[in-house]
Amino acid sequence: MGKKERVSVKICVGTACFVQGGADLLLYNEFLDPVVLGGCDIEGVSCLGGCKDPNAKDRPPYVQIGGVIHGDMTQEKLCKLLAEAVHA
Amino acid sequence: MLELNNQYTVMKRQVHAEVLKAFFAGTLEQEVDALPIKIIPKARIANRCCIYKERAMVRYRIMALMGINIETEDDELKSLSSYVSEVMEKDKHVAPILTTISTACSSCPPDRYLISEACRGCFARPCLANCPKDCITFSNGQAHIDDARCIRCGKCKEVCPFHAVVHIPVPCEEACPVNAVKKNEEGFVEIDYQKCISCGRCAMSCPFGAIVERSGVMPVVKMLKAEEHVTALIAPAIEGQFPGTLAQIKQALLATGFSSVMEVSQGAETTSLHEAHELNERKSEGKGYMTTSCCPAYMELVDKHLPFLGERRSSALSPMGYAAEEAKKANPQTKTVFIGPCLAKRVEAVKLKTIDGVLTFSELASLFIAKGVDVREMEKADLGKTDSFEDCREFALSGGVASCVLSRYAKADEVSVLPINGIDKKMFRTMKIWDKRQPEADLIEVMCCEGGCINGPGVVVKPSVALKLRGGNKAAAPVKAMRSIVGARE
Ligand code: SF4
Ligand code: FES
Numbered sequence: 151m152g153k154k155e156r157v158s159v160k161i162c163v164g165t166a167c168f169v170q171g172g173a174d175l176l177l178y179n180e181f182l183d184p185v186v187l188g189g190c191d192i193e194g195v196s197c198l199g200g201c202k203d204p205n206a207k208d209r210p211p212y213v214q215i216g217g218v219i220h221g222d223m224t225q226e227k228l229c230k231l232l233a234e235a236v237h238a
Numbered sequence: 239m240l241e242l243n244n245q246y247t248v249m250k251r252q253v254h255a256e257v258l259k260a261f262f263a264g265t266l267e268q269e270v271d272a273l274p275i276k277i278i279p280k281a282r283i284a285n286r287c288c289i290y291k292e293r294a295m296v297r298y299r300i301m302a303l304m305g306i307n308i309e310t311e312d313d314e315l316k317s318l319s320s321y322v323s324e325v326m327e328k329d330k331h332v333a334p335i336l337t338t339i340s341t342a343c344s345s346c347p348p349d350r351y352l353i354s355e356a357c358r359g360c361f362a363r364p365c366l367a368n369c370p371k372d373c374i375t376f377s378n379g380q381a382h383i384d385d386a387r388c389i390r391c392g393k394c395k396e397v398c399p400f401h402a403v404v405h406i407p408v409p410c411e412e413a414c415p416v417n418a419v420k421k422n423e424e425g426f427v428e429i430d431y432q433k434c435i436s437c438g439r440c441a442m443s444c445p446f447g448a449i450v451e452r453s454g455v456m457p458v459v460k461m462l463k464a465e466e467h468v469t470a471l472i473a474p475a476i477e478g479q480f481p482g483t484l485a486q487i488k489q490a491l492l493a494t495g496f497s498s499v500m501e502v503s504q505g506a507e508t509t510s511l512h513e514a515h516e517l518n519e520r521k522s523e524g525k526g527y528m529t530t531s532c533c534p535a536y537m538e539l540v541d542k543h544l545p546f547l548g549e550r551r552s553s554a555l556s557p558m559g560y561a562a563e564e565a566k567k568a569n570p571q572t573k574t575v576f577i578g579p580c581l582a583k584r585v586e587a588v589k590l591k592t593i594d595g596v597l598t599f600s601e602l603a604s605l606f607i608a609k610g611v612d613v614r615e616m617e618k619a620d621l622g623k624t625d626s627f628e629d630c631r632e633f634a635l636s637g638g639v640a641s642c643v644l645s646r647y648a649k650a651d652e653v654s655v656l657p658i659n660g661i662d663k664k665m666f667r668t669m670k671i672w673d674k675r676q677p678e679a680d681l682i683e684v685m686c687c688e689g690g691c692i693n694g695p696g697v698v699v700k701p702s703v704a705l706k707l708r709g710g711n712k713a714a715a716p717v718k719a720m721r722s723i724v725g726a727r728e
Contacts, residue, residue: 173699209252
């Protein structure tokens with residue numbers, strides 16, 4: 151793949167995200183494609199602020215991928231978004 | 239059992255958090271009738287038939303959170319705010335723990351086996367050969383089941399090489415180990431409370447959310463708001479339910495308004511010692527097997543269905559019972575609130591009289607959200623001296639109780655253990671015959687929930703996640719510590 155920037159992935163583990171399904175995202179070692187996994191730096195972070203925004207269009211759980219915050223995250227959605235980011 | 243992470247759980251937690259937020263803001267009575275509309279706005283794409291039904295369901299969820307018995311107390315002409323003001327005045331009766339929402343029930347048709355399009359009408363036809371009732375016929379090149387003759391044994395499903403046979407269950411009926419969930423003449427769900435052991439499986443199984451638990455959250459938040467001295471008794475299963483260590487969870491509870499926090503594992507130590515002692519006595523007197531007594535749904539099962547086991551179960555109090563005694567001894571004025579994954583604990587709590595309230599982890603999660611408490615941001619609270627009961631945190635897992643008893647038993651290698659890891663219909667049938675044929679074991683550890691308490695009806699995360707986050711330091715920075723090995727190697 152050459153010397154490509156690794157994708158920075160921050161999974162919100164603030165309480166709101168964690169209890170609304172974010173906890174399941176922590177099983178990423180099991181559900182992500184190994185190649186995608188290898189191209190990402192994944193870490194858990196504190197509240198990204200999305201849950202506190204009264205005008206937010208989406209809902210917890212939130213994940214920040216390469217600087218952009220995505221809501222309503224599921225395992226499937228994360229697989230898709232990360233695959234796109236890694237192969238971009 | 240329904241996968242824990244689903245639309246319905248998400249909705250339920252949202253409703254709970256909104257209600258509790260309004261409660262602490264002191265605006266619940268004014269706001270509550272608008273909440274269903276706020277939570278299900280016009281623009282929402284409905285999962286049920288329409289947004290109006292969804293709003294009605296939110297209304298019922300709020301009633302359940304208030305502890306209202308929907309079956310007997312539902313009055314469509316009554317506003318939510320008048321329910322709320324009643325509940326503010328006086329706590330609701332606890333029993334029965336579960337209640338049904340008949341308008342939510344989809345009256346699922348009787349369970350059946352169906353042969354799908356995937357059938358290729360093969361030459362071998364193992365379905366035909368293995369059906370004990372001869373109810374499979376072939377037409378248009380595909381197999382069909384004669385529903386009237388089918389006895390739902392599932393043989394055809396087992397043998398079909400194309401997985402063409404599907405079983406369509408009635409989720410609630412299938413989940414109930416003791417056949418307490420039945421449908422009435424109109425086809426809507428009904429619970430027979432004479433039989434119900436409050437294990438909560440049906441509520442976890444219904445994909446329509448038609449069976450709900452009557453929450454015990456209101457009495458507790460009222461105590462917190464009145465700034466009474468409240469001791470949180472945290473069940474061993476709590477570790478792994480929130481993003482942080484046990485010490486951080488303790489701190490989060492203090493930040494939420496609890497005056498002190500005690501690990502129920504501390505009581506589990508007393509339970510283990512008591513059971514070890516009792517086991518020794520029974521063994522030396524040749525009295526045969528003994529069962530554990532900490533699972534309250536199992537206690538209900540014995541009382542309601544298997545009375546012959548009454549003398550078999552240990553006389554020890556549950557860990558909750560001992561912990562509550564300790565807490566009251568330390569401070570006779572304190573109110574004790576058990577926080578765990580279990581619904582049946584509330585039945586036990588009523589009997590015990592030393593417990594003033596019960597919360598589930600899921601309700602605690604909503605409480606944290608309502609109070610803006612972020613577990614991960616918490617300092618570490620001092621857990622005190624835990625050496626003597628640290629191993630008892632394993633009470634939360636199948637096998638954990640027996641191992642704690644044995645490690646306090648002098649001749650542990652002489653004891654044979656039988657763990658009952660979850661009670662479903664089949665296990666219930668097996669246990670029934672223990673009356674005639676004694677199980678070959680000295681100590682039987684019984685847990686109604688498969689896997690143990692970490693799989694109880696009130697959990698926040700599924701067991702696989704909880705197991706990952708349990709066990710001291712690793713959970714401190716749950717994700718960093720688990721950073722992908724693939725990534726780290728590069
Ligand atoms: S699972 Fe049971 S309670 Fe739920 S919709 Fe079906 S019949 Fe009704
Ligand atoms: S908890 Fe995740 S955005 Fe606030």
